[in-house]
Amino acid sequence: MKALQFSEYGPVSVLEVADVPEPHAGPGHIRVAVRATGITPADWYLRSGRLRDMMPVHLPHVLGVDAAGVVDEVGTGVSGVRPGDAVFGIVDLAKHGGANAEYAVLATWALKPDALSWEQAGGAAGNVETATRVLDRLKVGTGTTLLIEGAAGGVGTVAIQLAAARGATVIGTAGPHNHEFVAGLGATPTTYGPGLGERVTALAPDGVDVVLDCAGSGSLPDLVGLAGSPDRVVSIADPEAAKYGVHLSRSAGPGADPAAVHGLAEAAALAQQGRFTVPVAATFTIENATAAHELSETGHARGKIVLTL
Ligand SMILES: NC(=O)c1ccc[n+]([C@@H]2O[C@H](COP(=O)([O-])OP(=O)(O)OC[C@H]3O[C@@H](n4cnc5c(N)ncnc54)[C@H](OP(=O)(O)O)[C@@H]3O)[C@@H](O)[C@H]2O)c1
Incomplete structure (x- = not known):
């Protein structure tokens, strides 16, 4: 073959x-x-x-x-x-x-x-499993305010929709050219990079509950500051996560988390309801x-x- x-x-x-x-x-x-x-x-x-x-x-x-x-x-x-x-x-x-x-x-x-x-x-499937694994770990559900750093990529676009389907309010960072795209998936968009803290605080004056870092761009200190504690942040992309007390979630290799396989059937059901793409x-x-x-x-x-x- x-x-x-x-x-x-x-x-x-x-x-x-x-x-x-x-x-x-x-x-x-x-x-x-x-x-x-x-x-x-x-x-x-x-x-x-x-x-x-x-x-x-x-x-x-x-x-x-x-x-x-x-x-x-x-x-x-x-x-x-x-x-x-x-x-x-x-x-x-x-x-x-x-x-x-x-x-x-x-x-x-x-x-x-x-x-x-x-x-x-x-x-x-890969992104659904990844997003589900992290949303489960962060206990994202009704009433949670979730910040996704790197919301316009493969994992981010899936995570926005799965979190919104759980009843969460989602803020997603993306380049300005992707703001409309991210909004269309169910997140309030904002730009990543310097000034992120002020922008997110303006969007969520009561703070964010939890953060999913899909970017691994070095912003973990800011993200921990926004969440208030490193255990409210999970990165899938920053190899330096442990330095900031943040869990790096992996599906394979040493220290991998168990795969969140239930996410596949859940995403399929949401797709049939027109709530996931x-x-x-x-x-x-x-x-x-x-x-x-x-x-x-x-x-x-x-x-x-x-x-x-
Ligand atoms: N640990 C795991 O289980 C696991 C699983 C899957 C993926 N990953 C890792 O997670 C990361 C994301 O994966 P992916 O598949 O979503 O990647 P991807 O599809 O390549 O994501 C690219 C996105 O990242 C955004 N981006 C680029 N620079 C950024 C920055 N400085 N801040 C915020 N966003 C930025 C881009 O948005 P703009 O164009 O708007 O800039 C783009 O939409 C990768 O490092 C991947 O290896 C880990």
């Missing part, structure tokens, strides 16, 4: 669409014929070698953590899903790869709602994956980058 892999760490030129053996669904897993699959910043962090100590991979490594497709193999012990079902889900996160391919083995999945296109569903920044064919990685590397994709097969 065709798969997007790299055989050595390096720039986008090390990416190759290779012919590799098909994987098969082991116990508790399913295999899908992939229709669409997500690109996440971790893919190019992995490819570049920047994560080689924290998350070493066996080379060649097939990239991709999430996908949507049609089930064609069901492993032993699996119930509730049959060959032919359309699903979206996540690979075994300990392996952190394998979804950017014609066939992928999923460890966690939900039925694909008709309300999401293949592209939207293909890029949904996946903004797709751009779609590329797998043969054009280098352009997808280059867009991710800009750090300014609006929503999710997706590969189609």
Whole structure:
């Protein structure tokens, strides 16, 4: 089968669409014929070698953590899903790869709602799991005021909607060109960078309850100040989080938090109710994956980058 892999760490030129053996669904897993699959910043962090100590991979490594497709193999012990079902889900996160391919083995999945296109569903699962994991940890619910730093990207756009669906009030930081976009998803937008404290305080005079940092841009001291305590802040992106007493939530590698797999079915149900969507920044064919990685590397994709097969 065709798969997007790299055989050595390096720039986008090390990416190759290779012919590799098909994987098969082991116990508790399913295999899908992939229709669409997500690109996440971790893919190019992995490819570049920047994560080689924290998350070493066996080379060649097939990239991709999430996908949507049609089930064609069901492993032993699996119930509730049959060959032919359309699903979206996540690979075994300990392996952190394998979804950017014609066939992928999923460890966690939900039925694909008709309300999401293949592209939207293909890029949904990883960010839904991440956002749910952090919103659970921060106990976001009715009446919570949540600040999301880096609200216009893949995780932020999903987190805004899932938090709003829980009854939270959401403030999201983004570049000015993304304010209307972020507002359309249910957050009050403001600009990140110097003066953030004053801007957020003007929007939430009683303060914010909790903060999700999706940016890892060095703003944790300001974010802790706004929340009033480091235990009210969770970062998914700042490797220096511990320095500020902030929890860095990860789905894989040492110290990983348990995956919040319940989020997938919840997001699917919200999508069917018209309360959840996946903004797709751009779609590329797998043969054009280098352009997808280059867009991710800009750090300014609006929503999710997706590969189609
Ligand atoms: N730990 C985990 O479990 C986990 C899971 C998924 C992702 N992550 C990490 O979380 C981060 C975000 O992932 P993602 O998929 O959402 O990335 P993404 O889609 O590439 O997000 C890019 C967004 O970041 C915004 N941005 C850029 N500079 C910013 C700044 N200084 N302050 C605030 N926002 C800024 C951009 O908005 P503007 O264009 O408006 O500037 C853009 O929309 C990445 O570092 C990723 O590796 C971690």
